[in-house]
Amino acid sequence: MKNLIARSALLASAIALSACQNMPSNQLVNGVAAQPVLKSKINSVGDKPMPMGQMYLRPVEGGMQVFGKLMGLPPGKTVAVHIHETGSCSNMGKAAGGHFNPANKPHGHPNSQDSHAGDMPNVTADANGVAMLNFVNTDITADMSGANSVYRRAIIVHNGVDDYVSQPSGNAGDRIACGVIEKM
Numbered sequence: 001m002k003n004l005i006a007r008s009a010l011l012a013s014a015i016a017l018s019a020c021q022n023m024p025s026n027q028l029v030n031g032v033a034a035q036p037v038l039k040s041k042i043n044s045v046g047d048k049p050m051p052m053g054q055m056y057l058r059p060v061e062g063g064m065q066v067f068g069k070l071m072g073l074p075p076g077k078t079v080a081v082h083i084h085e086t087g088s089c090s091n092m093g094k095a096a097g098g099h100f101n102p103a104n105k106p107h108g109h110p111n112s113q114d115s116h117a118g119d120m121p122n123v124t125a126d127a128n129g130v131a132m133l134n135f136v137n138t139d140i141t142a143d144m145s146g147a148n149s150v151y152r153r154a155i156i157v158h159n160g161v162d163d164y165v166s167q168p169s170g171n172a173g174d175r176i177a178c179g180v181i182e183k184m
């Protein structure tokens with residue numbers, strides 16, 4: 001009986017996971033598939049925000065997996081995606097402030113030691129203007145507070161490519177879309 005309950009719990013979590021759009025393949029944390037704990041609805045910036053996708057964050061081995069889909073991008077275009085420090089998308093996304101950078105490091109490639117916690121890889125849109133992000137960020141948490149928590153911060157999509165070199169933000173251009181990171 002115990003076994004059956006455990007199995008139904010697993011099944012329920014599998015169903016919940018599969019219901020989640022574009023969920024990457026399961027990754028187990030302590031033997032359990034972790035659910036996303038935070039999400040961000042991405043909208044275009046400006047007076048008439050239009051939906052441009054969703055991002056999810058879930059705990060995985062060694063960090064937080066940030067994953068999801070962006071839509072409505074120019075086909076074939078490569079754009080920068082970062083976590084910015086302030087959870088506001090007003091003023092064309094400028095209210096989100098600079099990159100989330102609790103360790104006060106230089107901007108850089110997200111896999112390098114010298115990078116902001118909010119640095120993430122560029123994404124490239126397909127012929128339909130759809131781009132996927134799937135990145136394990138080792139420098140952030142999904143806690144409700146704490147120095148590395150990204151709760152109530154913002155995901156920003158830029159108009160250009162992050163060169164991972166220029167300071168302080170990779171010369172990624174204007175902000176075209178934004179979403180505040182909220183609880184699931």
Ligand SMILES: [Cu+2]
Nearest residue numbers: 081082156158
């Ligand atoms: Cu940015």
